[in-house]
Amino acid sequence: MKFQAPIYPVESWSITETEFSEKLNYRNETTFALSNGYLGTRGTFVEGYDFDVDTGLEGNFINGFYESEHVRYGEWNYGFPTMSQSLLNLPDCKRVEIYMDGERFDLRRGRILSYGRTLHMNQGIVTREVEWESDSGKQVRFCSCQLVCLSRKNLMALKLSVTPLNFSGNIKFVSKLDADVENHTRKTNPLVDYGPFGRCINPDVIGSKDHRFFYQGTTRNSGLTMACAAAHRCNGEAVYDVGELGACITYTIPVEVNSNAELTKYIAYSSSLDMPIEKLEGFLMSVLDTAEADGFAVLLNEQKVAMDDFWQAADIQIDGDEALQQGLRFNLFHIMQSAGRDGKTGMGAKGLSGEGYEGHYFWDTEMYVLPVFIWTNPELAKQLLLYRYHTLPQARERAKVLGHPIGALYPWRTINGEEASTYFPLGTAQYHINGDIAYAVWQYYEATGDYAFLRDYGAEMLVETARVFADVGGFAECRGGKYCICAVTGPDEYNAIVDNNLYTNLLAQENLYAALRSLEILGADADRLNITVEEKAFWKKVADNMYLPYDEKLGVYLQDDGFMMRKPYDENSIPEDKRHLLYENYHPLFVYRQRMSKQADAIYGLQLLSDRFTNEELLRNYEFYQTVTLHHSSLSTSIFGMLACRVGKVEDACRYFSESARMDLDDYHENFYAGIHAANMAGTWQSIVFGFAGLRRVNGVPEFAPILPEGWKGYAFSIRYQGSLLKVYVSSNGAVFTLENEKPITFCIRDHKVTLKEKGDTCHETV
Numbered sequence: 001m002k003f004q005a006p007i008y009p010v011e012s013w014s015i016t017e018t019e020f021s022e023k024l025n026y027r028n029e030t031t032f033a034l035s036n037g038y039l040g041t042r043g044t045f046v047e048g049y050d051f052d053v054d055t056g057l058e059g060n061f062i063n064g065f066y067e068s069e070h071v072r073y074g075e076w077n078y079g080f081p082t083m084s085q086s087l088l089n090l091p092d093c094k095r096v097e098i099y100m101d102g103e104r105f106d107l108r109r110g111r112i113l114s115y116g117r118t119l120h121m122n123q124g125i126v127t128r129e130v131e132w133e134s135d136s137g138k139q140v141r142f143c144s145c146q147l148v149c150l151s152r153k154n155l156m157a158l159k160l161s162v163t164p165l166n167f168s169g170n171i172k173f174v175s176k177l178d179a180d181v182e183n184h185t186r187k188t189n190p191l192v193d194y195g196p197f198g199r200c201i202n203p204d205v206i207g208s209k210d211h212r213f214f215y216q217g218t219t220r221n222s223g224l225t226m227a228c229a230a231a232h233r234c235n236g237e238a239v240y241d242v243g244e245l246g247a248c249i250t251y252t253i254p255v256e257v258n259s260n261a262e263l264t265k266y267i268a269y270s271s272s273l274d275m276p277i278e279k280l281e282g283f284l285m286s287v288l289d290t291a292e293a294d295g296f297a298v299l300l301n302e303q304k305v306a307m308d309d310f311w312q313a314a315d316i317q318i319d320g321d322e323a324l325q326q327g328l329r330f331n332l333f334h335i336m337q338s339a340g341r342d343g344k345t346g347m348g349a350k351g352l353s354g355e356g357y358e359g360h361y362f363w364d365t366e367m368y369v370l371p372v373f374i375w376t377n378p379e380l381a382k383q384l385l386l387y388r389y390h391t392l393p394q395a396r397e398r399a400k401v402l403g404h405p406i407g408a409l410y411p412w413r414t415i416n417g418e419e420a421s422t423y424f425p426l427g428t429a430q431y432h433i434n435g436d437i438a439y440a441v442w443q444y445y446e447a448t449g450d451y452a453f454l455r456d457y458g459a460e461m462l463v464e465t466a467r468v469f470a471d472v473g474g475f476a477e478c479r480g481g482k483y484c485i486c487a488v489t490g491p492d493e494y495n496a497i498v499d500n501n502l503y504t505n506l507l508a509q510e511n512l513y514a515a516l517r518s519l520e521i522l523g524a525d526a527d528r529l530n531i532t533v534e535e536k537a538f539w540k541k542v543a544d545n546m547y548l549p550y551d552e553k554l555g556v557y558l559q560d561d562g563f564m565m566r567k568p569y570d571e572n573s574i575p576e577d578k579r580h581l582l583y584e585n586y587h588p589l590f591v592y593r594q595r596m597s598k599q600a601d602a603i604y605g606l607q608l609l610s611d612r613f614t615n616e617e618l619l620r621n622y623e624f625y626q627t628v629t630l631h632h633s634s635l636s637t638s639i640f641g642m643l644a645c646r647v648g649k650v651e652d653a654c655r656y657f658s659e660s661a662r663m664d665l666d667d668y669h670e671n672f673y674a675g676i677h678a679a680n681m682a683g684t685w686q687s688i689v690f691g692f693a694g695l696r697r698v699n700g701v702p703e704f705a706p707i708l709p710e711g712w713k714g715y716a717f718s719i720r721y722q723g724s725l726l727k728v729y730v731s732s733n734g735a736v737f738t739l740e741n742e743k744p745i746t747f748c749i750r751d752h753k754v755t756l757k758e759k760g761d762t763c764h765e766t767v
Contacts, residue, residue, distance in 0.1 A: 007666050010323045015119040015330060015665070020107050020130075025056050026673040031665070032119050032126050033334075033353035033676075034148040037341040038063050039156060039269050040352020041094065043117075043126065046144055046158055047105055048095040048176070053187050057673075058178075060090045061352045064345040065271050066359065066415045068222040069194040071422055079401045081422055083221075084194050085415040087348065087359020091179035091201070091215050093230045093267045098142070098162055099172040103134045105142060105162070110134045121333040122311065124150060124303040131165070139165040149299055150306035153342070154268045154287050159296050161262045164255055171261035173251045175232055177213045179203055180245040188355035188674045199245075201226065205281070206247055208240045212288065213247040214281060225272040227280040231288040233264040266291040273344070310336050313376040313718045313725065316688050320713040327662035328688070331681035334664075335369055336377075338678060343386035348415075350675025357675075360413040360420060361387075363433050363491075364679035366440035367604075368635065372685045374440075375695075375719040378448045385444060388437050389457040391417030392464060399468055402428070407467030410437055425496035425588070429489040431472060434465040435507025439608070442514040446700045449722040455525045459518040463529050466515035469508040470535075470542050482547035490559065491635070492601035494582070494591050498560035500549050503605040510609065512543035555617075556624045559602040569596035569628070580632055597629045600639035607643045607690075611698045619647040626652075634663060638683025642691040645707060654709045657687045689717055693728060693735075703748040704728070706735040708767050721745055726756075735765045 008015050008031075017028055032043025042059035049056060068083040098105040107115075113131040120127065125147045133139045146158040162171050182199050185192055201217040204225070208214070211234075216227040232238070236251030253261040268287040270280055291299065314332050318325045338351025346361035347369060365384060373381035388410065394417035395408035402409055411419035412427040421427025441458045444450070473485035479500075485508060490501035516539055519526045549558040558564060571579060578585040582598075600607075603625045606618055613621075622643050631637055641656030661684045664672050689695050692715065694705030702721055706728070708714070714731030724745035727738040739745060739756035746755045749765045756763065 004666055004668070006323060006662070010326055012322060012325055013120065013122045013329065015121070015326070017117040018115065020112060020115050022051070022055055022108060025051065026054070027667055029056060029059070030353050030672050030675055032117060033351075034124075034126060034146065034156070035061075035337045035352040036148045036150045036153065037337065037339045037347075037352075038153045038345070039148055040338070041148060041156060042354065044094070045107070045128075046094055046096055046146065046160065047098050047142075049106070049108070053184055057089075057184050057188070057354070058092050058094075058181065059354060060092055060094070060269070061087055061359070062090060062226060062269055062271050062273075063340050063348075063352060064273055064415060065090070065224055065226055066222055067196045067200045067219045067224075069196055071194050073422075079428070080424065081419050083418075084192075084422075085222075085358065085360070085418070085420045086183065086185070086189075086192075086196050087355065087415065088196065088200060088219065089181050089183045089355065090226055090269065091177060091181055091217070091228055093177050093213075093228050093269075094156075094158065094265075095176040095178060096158075096160060096263060096265065097174040097176065098160075099174070100134060100138050100140060100162075100164065100167075101169040103136060103138060105132065105134075105140065107132065113139065119333075121329050122304075122307055123300075124307045124337070125300065138167050138169075141165055145300075147299060147303050148337070149303065150337070151302045152287070152291070152299075154270050154284070155291055155299075156267045157265065157291065157296060157299050158267075159262070159264045161260045162255075163260050164257050166257065168256045169254075171253050171255050173234060173236070173253070173261070173263045175230065175249045175251075175263070175265060177206075177208075177215055177228070177230065177247045178245070179206070179215055179217060183355055185355070189358055192358065203245060206242060206244075208242050208247040208249060211238055211249065212285075213242075213249060214284070215247070216277075216280060225277045225280070226269065227271070227284055228267065228269045229281075229284040229288060230265055230267045231292050233292065234262070236261075264296050310377065313720055314372070314685075316685065316715065316717040318712060318715045319731070320711060324658070324661050327665050328684055330665045331661070331684050332372070334676050335372065335678050335681050338676070339369065339373065339380055339384060340387060341380060341383050343383045344390060346384060346387045347678065349678055351678050354673070354675025356671075357413075358420070359415060361415065362413060363430070363436040364635070366436045368679035368682040368686070370440045371443065371690075372682045374444050374447050375689065375721070378444065378450075378720060381444055382448075382450070382453060385441060385453075385461075386457065389461055392461065394418050396464065404468050404471045407471060408434075408461075408464035409468050410434055410465070425489060426493045429487065429497055430491075431468070431485070431488045432490060432501070432504040432507050434468055435504065435511045438462050438465045438511035438514055439507060442510075442518075443697070445518075446697055447721055451521075454518055455522055459515075459522055459526055460529060462511065462515040462518050463531060466512045466539055469511055470539050473542070475545065476547070479547050481545065483542045483545045484547045490601045491604060492559065492597045492599055493633075494594070494596060494598040494630075495560060495563070495601070496588070496592055498562060500547055500561045502549055502557050502559055502602040505546050505548055506605040506609055509543045509546040512539045516540060516543075554620075554624060556621045557602055557606065559597060559625075563595060566595035567593055569594040571630075582632070595628060597625065599631065599633035599636035600625075600629065603629070603643055604639045607639055607646070610643070610646055610696060615647060618643060622647050622649065634660075634669065634677040634680040635683065638680060638687045638691075641687050645691040645694060646705075650707055650709060653687075653691055657684070657691070657709075660684050660687065688715060689719065693717070693730065695719070698748065701746065701748055703750070704735070704737075705750050706730045706765070706767055708732060721747070730767060732767075734767050736762055737765070738762045
């Protein structure tokens with residue numbers, strides 16, 4: 001396997017930045033970002049800096065907290081969204097400026113004697129240690145430790161120490177609250193014309209006393225209110241200053257050479273999305289009271305316990321390639337900390353690590369991220385699905401706008417549940433979002449057996465999405481009476497507004513069957529959904545007669561009806577510097593007329609439902625789509641790699657995996673500054689578990705077909721299935737399956753069934 005040179009030293013459990021570079025700072029802020037699914041902060045230096053828009057972004061976010069702007073269209077049509085939604089950069093409470101006898105600690109000045117910043121992925125913290133010499137020759141050691149609490153939704157904390165190395169004098173900490181912040185829209189979302197631009201939050205309350213400061217403000221347009229506060233522990237006297245858009249507390253500490261000046265800062269955020277406005281201040285003060293009473297050491301221990309619990313099931317160990325090991329853990333760490341956990345929020349394509357894609361939730365969550373959690377942390381998966389359930393009312397309204405009298409149509413891009421995609425060919429037309437969410441609901445149910453979820457939430461989602469698929473198409477005489485779905489866009493954004501997109505039709509069919517199965521399982525418990533016998537019969541007719549475009553001569557399923565009519569794509573006719581960004585360099589119609597795919601599309605449908613096709617069919621399709629797919633999306637390579645494993649193309653699978661495993665960590669696309677690529681990160685877990693280990697569901701039962709990539713000594717992972725915890729270890733000696741708790745499990749290894757009944761039971765399979 002080949003990589004470009006690693007950016008950071010290769011370590012199993014850490015990411016370490018060994019030198020400071022202003023040029024690379026923006027990217028590194030994403031690498032060292034921390035979050036807990038509700039509260040996120042970019043990896044900016046706590047001592048603050050004033051970089052320009054191209055070299056840094058102080059970013060602090062609350063999941064689901066957004067600003068709206070009126071969308072300006074040159075030409076508007078019925079059903080186009082009129083208001084935008086953008087994850088809003090919030091007032092900053094982190095900054096603590098540091099002065100040594102009046103000289104500011106600033107890495108852009110003076111001389112850096114030693115430098116190190118480390119993300120400890122097994123502890124969920126970032127530490128930094130710097131030795132620095134000022135312009136006047138004063139030398140100090142600066143140490144910091146920072147975390148965003150996984151066990152306390154609203155809290156982040158940091159601890160600083162400064163040690164004079166060659167002088168005695170005064171160390172001054174100036175802790176700041178800066179409310180004069182704005183999004184970097186023109187940098188992070190350059191194609192967006194509507195903003196948000198400028199400061200979007202107007203101050204309501206700002207104050208400082210008793211070693212604390214507090215801010216509360218309301219957005220200009222969305223009408224949402226947020227609040228933040230900080231408490232300090234420091235052995236210096238406090239001096240307070242409050243302005244219109246900020247506050248600060250200054251501590252001056254006399255320090256002898258080689259002794260420490262220390263400050264601990266507890267920071268809390270909340271918003272009107274969680275509670276009435278009048279309760280915000282009291283709530284945040286209580287959060288800070290508890291944090292101060294417990295102390296920083298308790299928070300560190302809680303963080304380690306939470307990380308241990310996560311890694312118990314989620315970790316994948318690779319024996320024989322430490323670079324891949326590091327990349328996998330980096331990916332898993334970031335998706336874990338980015339996922340909404342309260343049932344009211346989802347997970348943005350960039351998590352809470354940056355402003356890219358305006359913080360919108362896409363299908364990435366259901367089809368890439370959720371499978372990881374379904375098989376390792378089902379409670380977290382459930383909370384993400386509950387967000388979709390709680391936005392069903394908006395989806396029902398959206399379906400009506402699109403001409404469907406009943407049912408629900410989920411938005412392509414959203415934060416608040418309403419459609420925020422302003423370019424409908426690549427947004428609203430992607431009806432497969434309904435099938436994606438339904439697929440995730442059913443996958444969750446089969447993997448957990450959570451009847452209560454199916455009864456109270458899941459079945460209703462399956463029914464409402466199925467209703468739209470039963471209405472959007474029709475039985476076409478020219479296709480032998482089969483059910484056809486026209487004018488949709490599949491996952492491939494280089495082929496928009498097509499007829500009978502294979503992926504969409506497959507997921508629609510699966511959606512309809514899952515809805516019917518859920519009603520059978522629930523029996524009388526489904527009566528509240530008011531489904532008639534006639535409606536169920538029609539769904540079955542639609543599903544049984546779903547049209548899947550197929551080319552008899554080639555023996556492959558076509559991405560859509562018109563795919564083979566398009567002009568063969570000639571990459572050599574495109575200048576090399578324009579090939580990867582076709583939409584930025586060519587009119588969409590030029591792109592749509594080429595016979596090529598931006599990313600995995602038909603292949604993805606075949607991979608998801610591979611048990612419906614023979615290996616010979618899968619191989620023919622794999623080889624065909626290899627020739628026409630450009631992989632211009634980070635979502636693509638992991639899908640091809642998984643199917644490559646299924647059809648015996650292990651060398652291809654290894655190549656695809658190597659391209660995705662360190663894609664963000666080594667910034668392959670040179671756009672990591674705007675935030676993580678969550679889908680690709682999750683896709684690397686799938687590449688191991690669904691790809692090399694061959695896990696898939698066949699009639700609701702887990703089935704494995706493990707292989708060992710060349711050059712690896714082995715790999716291991718765990719899955720949770722209906723309460724059981726199963727450890728899988730694959731090596732040159734074969735595959736060993738071990739039950740790690742008391743819940744029995746039945747699964748298949750290729751074509752034979754295995755049952756493990758007691759903790760510690762194992763079975764062995766040759767590879």
